[in-house]
Amino acid sequence: MTAPSSREAVDLADVERAAEALLAPEVRDFVAGGSGAERTLAANRTALDATHVVPRVLTGIGTTDTRASLVGTAASLPVVVAPMAYQCLLHPDGELAAARAAAARGVPFTVSTLSSRTVEELAGTGAALWFQLYWLRDRGLVEDLLARAEDAGCQALVITVDVPVMGRRARDVRNGFALPSSVRAAHLDTGPTSDAHVRRSGSSAVADHTALAFDPTLGWRDLEWLRSRSRLPLVVKGVLDPRDAVRCVDLGADAVVVSNHGGRQFDGAPPTALALPRVVDAVGDAVEVLVDSGIRSGSDVVRVLALGARGVLLGRPVLWGLAADGERGVTRVFDLLRLELEQSLLLSGCADLSDAGRLTTHLQSDPP
Numbered sequence: 001m002t003a004p005s006s007r008e009a010v011d012l013a014d015v016e017r018a019a020e021a022l023l024a025p026e027v028r029d030f031v032a033g034g035s036g037a038e039r040t041l042a043a044n045r046t047a048l049d050a051t052h053v054v055p056r057v058l059t060g061i062g063t064t065d066t067r068a069s070l071v072g073t074a075a076s077l078p079v080v081v082a083p084m085a086y087q088c089l090l091h092p093d094g095e096l097a098a099a100r101a102a103a104a105r106g107v108p109f110t111v112s113t114l115s116s117r118t119v120e121e122l123a124g125t126g127a128a129l130w131f132q133l134y135w136l137r138d139r140g141l142v143e144d145l146l147a148r149a150e151d152a153g154c155q156a157l158v159i160t161v162d163v164p165v166m167g168r169r170a171r172d173v174r175n176g177f178a179l180p181s182s183v184r185a186a187h188l189d190t191g192p193t194s195d196a197h198v199r200r201s202g203s204s205a206v207a208d209h210t211a212l213a214f215d216p217t218l219g220w221r222d223l224e225w226l227r228s229r230s231r232l233p234l235v236v237k238g239v240l241d242p243r244d245a246v247r248c249v250d251l252g253a254d255a256v257v258v259s260n261h262g263g264r265q266f267d268g269a270p271p272t273a274l275a276l277p278r279v280v281d282a283v284g285d286a287v288e289v290l291v292d293s294g295i296r297s298g299s300d301v302v303r304v305l306a307l308g309a310r311g312v313l314l315g316r317p318v319l320w321g322l323a324a325d326g327e328r329g330v331t332r333v334f335d336l337l338r339l340e341l342e343q344s345l346l347l348s349g350c351a352d353l354s355d356a357g358r359l360t361t362h363l364q365s366d367p368p
Helices: 012-020 025-032 039-049 095-105 119-123 139-151 170-175 205-213 220-229 242-250 272-283 298-306 316-347
Strands: 051-054 068-070 073-075 079-081 109-111 129-133 157-160 234-239 255-258 288-291 311-314 360-363
Touching: 012 025, 012 316, 025 170, 025 316, 039 051, 039 272, 039 298, 051 298, 073 079, 079 095, 079 109, 079 316, 095 109, 095 119, 095 316, 109 119, 119 129, 119 139, 129 139, 139 220, 157 220, 220 234, 234 242, 242 255, 242 272, 255 272, 272 288, 272 298, 298 311, 298 316, 298 360, 311 316
Parallel strands: 079 311, 109 129, 129 157, 157 234, 234 255, 255 288, 288 311
Antiparallel strands: 051 360, 068 073
């Protein structure tokens, strides 16, 4: 069957198929793949599919409101674009196209440390920006990135804490994946090439590069230092254990993201739909709890809102839209997600997102 174009797509799976038809196999694997045997990658979907939301009826609503405030940032949907590296792999405009689409649709956009466009360039798109930080060996560079993020007008700082080293991703290793010379980590590389560009058989050049750049000793004292160095709201991404979430609260975090990195780090970590309620119960109203990994539809968004999340970070679907049709493809992703979310809210009897947070959920294995 011929893959639809992104403009013909009726759901996010159609957008993914459109992108896959255009991408080189090794780039498709870089985006789609997970770590290890990809058990956590698969479990993210299995857990979401097993989460059933009980609709309310006779609510008398005729319209729904999808607007949200996420860590103080206004959003038209309870959605933030997740931090994702090297988007120029997918389209020549890369992050610029995705951020322009986000700006047009009122969705905040997270700039990755490994972005192939700088935070200053992305500030020019008009998008509401968050900045994501990986903990780097070069502490001077960390301080420089913090200053640049604030100077560029970023509205939140996201520290990713589940990547002391990059998970071993078998697809990339088999492919000997390396970045083309036209794509680079704009915040890290001063020249056109780095270790991320050197192809080696049986190795991922991207993993080799991050092993040199990332500091694997990131700990609680570093998080405390980071909180003291930035005035931006602090979002800690990669939390799965409720005890860690509580410690983040104690050290001044404003939000945590329940995340297993889309199944790309520890293969064996729990799916986020299972981890989310435990984290929410542990932190209560002390901080906002966001979630990512496996969100593929508006009904998925309602599921995690019912499980206690305030919003989601959307990852791979944005990349598929970018690959399929640049800015228009990403815009199509947001439009489809909005359409599905509005209908899911209406069908579940919710006038707004707070109503969704009061819905009852059942796991497939729960008794009726």
